[in-house]
Amino acid sequence: MTTLEGHIERITFHNPDNHFTIARFKTSKTNKPVTVLGFLPDPKPGETLEINGKWETHTKYGSQLRIESFEVILPDTIEGIRKYLTSGFIKGLSAKKVSGIIYHFGEKTLEIIEGEPHRLSEVKGIGVLTADRIATSWRRNHVVRSLMVFLREMGIKISYGARIFKEYGEDSIQIIQDNPYQVARDIPGIGFVVADAVAQNVGVPKDDPKRIEACINYLVEQAVSEGHLFIYEDELIGKCAERFQIDREMAENALVSLSEDGSVFIEQEKRVSGALMVYPKILYEAETGIANRLLARLSIPTDLKGPDSARITEEILKRLAIQLSPEQLEVLEDIFSHQVAIITGGPGTGKTTLIQSVATIFESLGKKILLAAPTGRATRRLADVTRRKTSTIHKLIGYNLATGGFEKNEDHPIDVDGVIIDEASMVDIPLMFHLLKAIPMRAILILVGDAFQLPPVGPGNVLSDMIKSKKIKLFELKTIFRQELESPITVNAHRVRRGKMPFLTKMDIRSPLSGFYFIQQHEPERVVKTIVKLCTKTLPDFFNFDKLDDIQILTPMHRGEVGTINLNQVLQEALNPNSGIPGVKGMPFKSGDKVMQLKNNYQKEIFNGDIGRVTSVQAGEEVLLVDYFGRSVSYDFSELNELTLAYAITVHKSQGSEYPVTIVPIMGQHFALLNRSLLYTALTRGKKLVVLIGTSRALEIALKNNQPQKRMTKLSVRLAN
Secondary structure: OEEEEEEEEEEEEEOOOOOEEEEEEEEOOOOOOEEEEEEOOOOOOOOEEEEEEEEEEEOOOEEEEEEEEEEEOOOOOHHHHHHHHOOOOOOOOOHHHHHHHHHHHHHHHHHHHHHOHHHHHHOOOOOHHHHHHHHHHHHHHHHHHHHHHHHHHOOOOHHHHHHHHHHHHHHHHHHHHHOHHHHHHHOOOOHHHHHHHHHHHOOOOOOOHHHHHHHHHHHHHHHHHOOOOOEEHHHHHHHHHHHHOOOHHHHHHHHHHHHHOOOEEEEEOOOOOOOEEEEEHHHHHHHHHHHHHHHHHHOOOOOOOOOOHHHHHHHHHHHHOOOOOHHHHHHHHHHHHOOEEEEEEOOOOOHHHHHHHHHHHHHHOOOOEEEEEOOHHHHHHHHHHHOOOEEEHHHHOOEOOOOOOEOOOOOOOOOOOEEEEOOHHHOOHHHHHHHHHHOOOOOEEEEEEOOOOOOOOOOOOHHHHHHHHOOOEEEEEOOOOHHHHOOHHHHHHHHHHOOOOOOOOOOOOOOOOOOEEEEEOOOHHHHHHHHHHHHHHHHHHHHOOOOOOOEEEEEOOOOOOOOHHHHHHHHHHHHOOOOOOOOOOOOOOOOOOEEEEOOOEOOOOEOOOOEEEEEEEEOOOOEEEEEEOOEEEEEEHHHHHHEEEOOEEEOHHHOOOOEEEEEEEEOHHHHHHOOHHHHHHHHOOEEEEEEEEEOHHHHHHHHHOOOOOOOOOOHHHHHHO
């Protein structure tokens, strides 16, 4: 273990969501700065620390110290105190006010802020409110650090500290000590791990009923986070014993108790084995609710009489100036006789034309139809291609920000005769349940999507399960239109869909642009350099693509040299050389950065996956402005955990979007995630150009793996039975 004492010279990277930091650190013994990395809450340039850690060597960045623990060394000189207080951790504290405080209290300044903050109002220009704000900022800064120390002592990942503090604030340590398993209930995902470590440290028995129930809830939540709706009881009990040393009989008793209080629902599988399935109750109700509502719809004869083929052809030609193919005409003749229908097909098969045509015929019959999609990006794309008003599903069914629920339901349905949902493969079980409750029973529902794409990020696999049940009328488009057959992207996407190797064309800047290229690279470091060169020189200079607006990097994973984290850091440096904002050192974003929203924010009307550009970082007001589609949205610095750099994003995050150019690294190190659906989804995101970079071996692995992780669902069985 190495101990260094010195001060932070510069923040290279800081993630406000988990406090992971990379910084340049200047020791008191030498003027040569070193790189330190690890979890540092709210680090500030100029701050003096004692850091304990281990040296490691990075292939690209050389020697760096991995932080194991740290201690803040508060300054004891007037000048040191001045630098510390003006470092930025106290919001709104100007250099002038700092000078006034130091003039009044001298070397006792920090002692006063810590123990008698009310006395700050003795200083001219500082009122009671300002004094309170200074005290609050001081407490918050030091409580977070105390929490990090506490977690380290408990043997818990200190990366969890940010989420715990966000949940409990200044009382974090006290709440965890008083009732460790409360954390398991309040913070899904990490809560049980934290709670169990603390509980074991303070002597809670391993067979404590609270521990066993918290463990079961944690394992069920973990299954849901992987996309499943349930976990088999035998697997659940086995994990309790293997991972947490819980007796089988006690685990079974705890499971019964959780079932009785409504946390989980246990159902016996209807097959020979009769295995027990353990659902979170809310997901059991959603899955059975979807099945019951779909079956009820299927039992109702539609009262809509569609026009004949001659009328359809005439209306579409007159209103849309489109000549329908025989396959499309066949769909339009039949689709209006079904209460629920699915339209699916690969790229270039005319799904969008059918959406336009169905909506047009519907309106020609005097009926009201609404178009929606799961995400803001997919909604805007649907509006662009159909030239119609569209909305997100959440907006369609009236998501209420205050209650977290939906205003439209079976008692207050949408006033509509028909609904078309595009990108339906992205809709998860909970959202589909609320959608079906909000649509009147006699309204027609048409789901449009490519069932071969990746499943939704949330739990379930609704579109795939509905098709698998063979209960819902399926219109599968197979004909690729002539103009689309000329697109290498379309041709190769369909080859991938069938498990065939795409045509691998080498890039040649002396030849006219082709729509699909493959660049063979075996080393991750070379892949990164190639991506940077493509973005900064080759594609802009030789093929006239814009560096930021046109090009999107899609990668299977977050970690590793060709993951989003490293690629975003490298590309930020290459594509946005702006030096940052004076007075906001350590800010992870700079003016001009490409950023992505990480969760739905209905107040700002910005949604998970929306990509925008940072236009301004205003240090004084602690506000960052982002332009989304011509609309400026402001973020307080405390909200920056909702944003991430978006030069590179995951393939999953790209669903529902299209980009002029996509660059996709595909390497052997992605092995665990490589499958045909992922490769197919990545290919179909590009409109004009797709560039694959990696190894042909990785491509072969993806093509052969046509069995992405099976999701534990029973919707297809409930529909079929």
